[in-house]
Amino acid sequence: MSRRTETDVRPITEAEFPDWNRALNTGFLQPPAVAEEQLEARRRQFVPGRSLGAFDGDRCVATFRSFDQELTVVGGGTVRADAISNVTVTATHRRRGLLTRMMAQDLAAAKERGDVVATLIAAEYPIYGRYGFGPATTMTEWAVDVPRAGLDRRWAAPEDGGRIDLVDGEDVRGLGPGLHGWLRREQPGAVSRTELWWQSRTGLVNMNGTPWTEPYYVMYRSADGGVEGLASYRTDDHWGDAKQPLNTATVEWLIGVTPAAERALWHYLCSIDWVQTVKSGWRSPDDLLPHLLPDPRAARITTQADWLWVRILDVAAALEARTYDGQGAVVLEVVDRGGLTGGRWRLEAGPDGASCVPTAESAHLVLDVGDLAALWLGDASAVRLAALGRVREERAGAARVVDALLRTSRRPWCPDMF
Template sequence: MNGGQRVEVRAVTEGEQLEWARASRRTFLNPGKVTAEHVEQRRPAWQGQRLTGAFEGARVVGTYRSWDWPLPVPGGPGHQVLADHVSTVTVAPTHRRRGLLTQMITADLRAARERGVPLAYLVAGEAPIYGRYGFGPAVSGQTLEVRAPAALAHLPAGAEDVGVELVQDADLRADAPALHAAVAAGRPGAVRRPDHYWDDLLGLAPGPDHDAKALRPALLARDAAGAAVGVARYRTRERWEGMRHDTVLEVHDLFAATGAAHAALWRHLLSVDLVDRVRATERPADDPLPHLLHDPRRAIGGEGSDQFWARLLDVPAALGARGWLGPPGACVLEVHDPLGLAGGRWRLDLEGGRVVAVPTAAEPDVTCDVGALSAAYLGETPLVALAAAGRVRGEAAAVARLSAQLAWQPTAWPTHTGF
């Protein structure tokens, strides 16, 4: 307590949303001003979400937000779980080490478990925070930078039939949402964007930050039949010195329904006049760009990092919802959960690409903590790597078999959420 005043953790009322938003921005070191108009603009996104605050009197000293939203999991289109998405997690620097985050996050995770939600999902601002609550880094992203111009030496079939149009962000509204949803459905961890988000992203929603977004450049790829098959959104940062340019084209959003469309978009981006470097962020680990280039070394991999963290809340439900690869067979898996939400021991029977998990008292073949299994759940993080780090225990062959069964292609996609 500070000055003897008690801190209360509770739901945020509509009249408290402005102070709640300001507190969040302060803790994230964002100097931007938050007005009542900003809050009004955000209210459509907050409908159906849970806004929690830590209140010291009228002052907000902690924030937390969560909502239930579908999440694609390994197995291809149609395989998804309802996930408890977590965001806007802050505790004021003056009120740390008092258990406020623990109070907010554990209450939310328990409530999600009681609702039957099998998984929680978030972006971790700081990696050391969330492991102690059972989260594991499940989706990584990478930055690719290419010195331009760069020639493509390899093109998938159909690339020559894809046309690329230079448009503006606002022109994407009719095609981009459905295309993004279709692409995301086949990539584990790719969060489907809500419809209202597109108006804000593309500069079509009036508000205090509505500037020239709608006029920013973008690319729209269409197949021979005229259907939209790819989108790229970008900005340029120009720098001139002594009449020599050093311009960076920054790709903020690129998604395509086919390899042909993906290649067609990159062929255009790497040939824009007056551009010296093309930099793309939040690219999946299996992005084929380097393999398209005549010189693969022109695609320089930047700093890779964890992007999304997952936390299993119901192990049998989560494992049963996803698809599986690898050899069929059975494994007894024991999971330890310090919060007492998802621990237990199950016999996993894999057949026909699906797993049935049944409680058992048999000796475990593989033992791990819930954070390790959560990290491996979306198919990107190998269980054998976690075993090498001491996070997973068991006979080597059993661990390797379960690791192969959990793996998935394509890899997870770290597309930003838009919430």
């Protein structure tokens, strides 16, 4: 009988990068062979010490990568985040603690660097709660039945005096970063985008190894000439019997930094000849889209799920970084099985700022660090979590106090996959 050997978990070297990528593709059920163009594109993401691998002999059997990120919090401030991606364990080496070892190394390093939180997009729900992550934003996708939407199919231009124009990838690379920065200042849950993000979405860099086909890019310019919106979309070519068009426009991403820009872009997309369905792509669960249509029921939810997960590494820094509309104080006992930031904290907050300090006072609310992450960006409800048995009130009414402090009028949203 063969004996199981100890698997070495360590930061990969430049020479190990091809094998690491083979394991990455294998874990995500993609063809294991990595095209040279794809490999060279991924090298641009390689940061020494931030890409971990588990090795059984010379073969990489698990992958893990993190990188620097900024996360927007309530009020428009940002915190330093340790963004985690490319997490895989090969099927031959499951249930051996490899992810736990890689996660522990990475989170300890992030804590040492002074990162306030760690972030990730969870492919599977049950995995990351045990590492202190909690689902902090939700994503919704709609499919719009264009004929039912009630828009005038003779629509030709925005009603506010603005204009819609098709542009090319070079325009997007020039205008996109500024627009996204504008959006990010207003949107809790949004994350920073690198130059590589824009290059990969406009065909300069091929990250997935498949042949590049350029999408359509559309821009909204307001009546005073300012660019306030951009979107990328693709269309198919599908016709039914009797020459009836059944085409779909699928939105890859859409930035509207004003309600007028969002309205104009969605109305344009729902007015393209032959397009019968518009798929929205990843949007906020309280997106304006359905109610920008005369008949909101024309927008049918096709996906609604957790999206950005957050792991708080510094409770005080996280709670002091955001703003608060209400005024109040609460003592939180934060349980952190990972040992990175647990303890009892007194939060005093109001419109003029917040203070969060360790305390020996009796706790008002006891909660896991992952549930604090779900509350921190303003989306979850402490009252609801208490009803689910996930937080415990030590003082009657504490959950309502927390909701009054932390919940926001618009829901947090992360537009990105990473």
